[in-house]
Amino acid sequence: MEMCLGSSYPAIARSTSRLTPLAVLLAFFLVFSSLTYTEAYDSLDPNGNITIKWDVMQWTPDGYVAVVTIFNFQQYRHIQTPGWTLGWTWAKKEVIWSMVGAQTTEQGDCSRFKGNIPHCCKKDPTVVDLLPGTPYNMQIANCCKGGVISSWVQDPANAASSFQLSVGQAGTTNKTVRVPKNFTLRAPGPGYTCGIAKIVKPTKFISQDGRRTTQALMTWNVTCTYSQFLSQKTPTCCVSLSSFYNDTIVNCPTCTCGCQNNITQPGSCVEGDSPYLASAINGPGKYSYTPLVQCTSHMCPIRVHWHVKLNYKEYWRVKITITNFNYRMNYTQWNLVVQHPNFDNLTQIFSFNYKSLTPYGAINDTAMLWGIKYYNDLLMAAGPFGNVQSELLFRKDSSTFTFQKGWAFPRRIYFNGDNCVMPPPDAYPWLPNASPRSVGPLLLPVMVFLATLACLLVYV
Ligand SMILES: *[C@@H]1O[C@H](CO)[C@@H](O)[C@H](O)[C@H]1NC(C)=O
Ligand SMILES: *[C@@H]1O[C@H](CO)[C@@H](O)[C@H](O)[C@H]1NC(C)=O
Ligand SMILES: *[C@@H]1O[C@H](CO)[C@@H](O)[C@H](O)[C@H]1NC(C)=O
Ligand SMILES: *[C@@H]1O[C@H](CO)[C@@H](O)[C@H](O)[C@H]1NC(C)=O
Ligand SMILES: *[C@@H]1O[C@H](CO)[C@@H](O)[C@H](O)[C@H]1NC(C)=O
Ligand SMILES: *[C@@H]1O[C@H](CO)[C@@H](O)[C@H](O)[C@H]1NC(C)=O
Ligand SMILES: *[C@@H]1O[C@H](CO)[C@@H](O)[C@H](O)[C@H]1NC(C)=O
Ligand SMILES: *[C@@H]1O[C@H](CO)[C@@H](O)[C@H](O)[C@H]1NC(C)=O
Ligand SMILES: *[C@@H]1O[C@H](CO)[C@@H](O)[C@H](O)[C@H]1NC(C)=O
Numbered sequence: 001m002e003m004c005l006g007s008s009y010p011a012i013a014r015s016t017s018r019l020t021p022l023a024v025l026l027a028f029f030l031v032f033s034s035l036t037y038t039e040a041y042d043s044l045d046p047n048g049n050i051t052i053k054w055d056v057m058q059w060t061p062d063g064y065v066a067v068v069t070i071f072n073f074q075q076y077r078h079i080q081t082p083g084w085t086l087g088w089t090w091a092k093k094e095v096i097w098s099m100v101g102a103q104t105t106e107q108g109d110c111s112r113f114k115g116n117i118p119h120c121c122k123k124d125p126t127v128v129d130l131l132p133g134t135p136y137n138m139q140i141a142n143c144c145k146g147g148v149i150s151s152w153v154q155d156p157a158n159a160a161s162s163f164q165l166s167v168g169q170a171g172t173t174n175k176t177v178r179v180p181k182n183f184t185l186r187a188p189g190p191g192y193t194c195g196i197a198k199i200v201k202p203t204k205f206i207s208q209d210g211r212r213t214t215q216a217l218m219t220w221n222v223t224c225t226y227s228q229f230l231s232q233k234t235p236t237c238c239v240s241l242s243s244f245y246n247d248t249i250v251n252c253p254t255c256t257c258g259c260q261n262n263i264t265q266p267g268s269c270v271e272g273d274s275p276y277l278a279s280a281i282n283g284p285g286k287y288s289y290t291p292l293v294q295c296t297s298h299m300c301p302i303r304v305h306w307h308v309k310l311n312y313k314e315y316w317r318v319k320i321t322i323t324n325f326n327y328r329m330n331y332t333q334w335n336l337v338v339q340h341p342n343f344d345n346l347t348q349i350f351s352f353n354y355k356s357l358t359p360y361g362a363i364n365d366t367a368m369l370w371g372i373k374y375y376n377d378l379l380m381a382a383g384p385f386g387n388v389q390s391e392l393l394f395r396k397d398s399s400t401f402t403f404q405k406g407w408a409f410p411r412r413i414y415f416n417g418d419n420c421v422m423p424p425p426d427a428y429p430w431l432p433n434a435s436p437r438s439v440g441p442l443l444l445p446v447m448v449f450l451a452t453l454a455c456l457l458v459y460v
Helices: 002-014 021-040 277-281 341-345 443-459
Strands: 050-060 063-072 085-089 095-100 102-104 126-129 160-168 181-186 192-194 198-200 204-206 213-215 218-226 237-243 246-250 302-311 315-324 335-339 346-350 353-357 366-370 387-395 412-415
Touching: 050 160, 050 181, 095 102, 126 160, 181 192, 181 218, 237 412, 302 412, 315 335, 341 346, 341 387, 346 353
Parallel strands: 237 302
Antiparallel strands: 050 063, 050 218, 063 160, 085 126, 085 181, 095 160, 102 126, 192 218, 198 218, 204 213, 237 246, 302 315, 315 387, 335 366, 335 412, 346 387, 353 366
């Protein structure tokens, strides 16, 4: 389905000027459906989810001890500083006697207790991770990373986060325990929706030497999925394009992520050379993580620039630059997902890590790129150091390679798992003396119609 969008969409938009009203309508439908599609379900990571697993390890006189583990099964979406926040609602009158490796943000009203005071008495506790450097006696494995969880591809060893809690006033057998309800996961903002907790087969633990297996007394799982639309209503990233064969630099579409409006929203952005820059960065909203962006025509916190740099006989070369326009965010462990048909012949990549993602099985056109540890895995806040760059060398496959029709430009780019808005295909830099009317006038609407029909069939 995505291939069908990928190949027909540029062809349509490039020739909008000459299309029949029917084709325009169909093209509109295609564009519209590709947008909703991106927001609702991620075709590049169809199984991506965060699974929260509760393992009851021990019954206590008034409840149980459980180890809770948050697994990030998403290929390229990570949780960066200031980390995850997990909440739920107890089904009965449970309290948390103690926690190891995490803490609740509020204790709540424990006034009915004498002597031992619980860690938390709230009906709907909110839990956060502890910070690195927590004393050893307050740690368990996989805890205390300030709520940061890597993506599955980038660092599978750090793609989970755990804590332990002792629950009181709960059931003490697998018949009387009630699973908590209404799980919420913030990372740290909205975007995730969690399902209900399902009782599953108890987890089996294999000892270090592999000679003994133990198991949890009871286990339940909760699955949370991400939607960019829930996370933020406007885009946060855009793509600009240039090439060696045309002087035009195609900038991000104007107002992609917002518009500069000095009248209704003064201070919606700051000029890079403004004397008030420092006070604006430390001004209201400093801890809210709402972006404070440098004034640009697109107003996006992140811009990805794709430059078609060189043409060799058997290879061609691309330069990618990611620029941070947000004064309030250092992006740690950032990543980029890029879709381009030539990724199956990527020969060399400089100064970024690379892994191919194959969401469609055999079709190898999607790559995940991320920074090299201690070198460029930190994308600094806006300013002179707020960018990272890489060059990619592709081997030409004579059956597909062309500089015509914007083929050399990416089909889709994600930054940290969020879609980056591309310029409209009819604005792409053209080859000299190539016009967008390179397809026969009659053939094109027919092709558009067939492609649309194929897409419609898949959608319905
Ligand atoms: C969550 O992701 C894992 C790993 O990709 C997958 O096995 C599991 O089926 C997914 N769960 C759901 C409910 O999609
Ligand atoms: C509870 O434990 C009993 C016996 O140990 C087992 O047969 C039953 O399947 C368990 N029920 C659940 C919901 O785990
Ligand atoms: C769970 O959330 C829903 C919707 O937010 C609410 O209607 C319901 O009362 C909540 N359940 C509990 C047990 O808090
Ligand atoms: C529950 O979650 C664990 C860890 O993510 C996973 O290994 C297990 O397969 C899940 N069980 C079910 C039934 O989804
Ligand atoms: C907003 O102010 C900036 C500089 O202060 C100026 O460059 C820009 O044109 C103004 N935009 C509008 C819409 O007035
Ligand atoms: C980003 O990192 C630099 C250097 O570590 C630090 O000086 C700066 O305050 C950080 N900015 C933000 C917004 O966290
Ligand atoms: C995809 O192509 C790249 C570059 O040729 C190659 O290194 C990688 O192994 C391929 N991946 C798969 C899953 O075929
Ligand atoms: C490009 O990759 C495809 C799939 O891996 C392979 O069949 C083809 O021979 C490669 N082309 C070149 C020129 O390396
Ligand atoms: C470069 O591309 C632009 C479209 O972005 C086009 O208007 C212009 O004519 C092209 N320049 C040349 C020299 O072909």
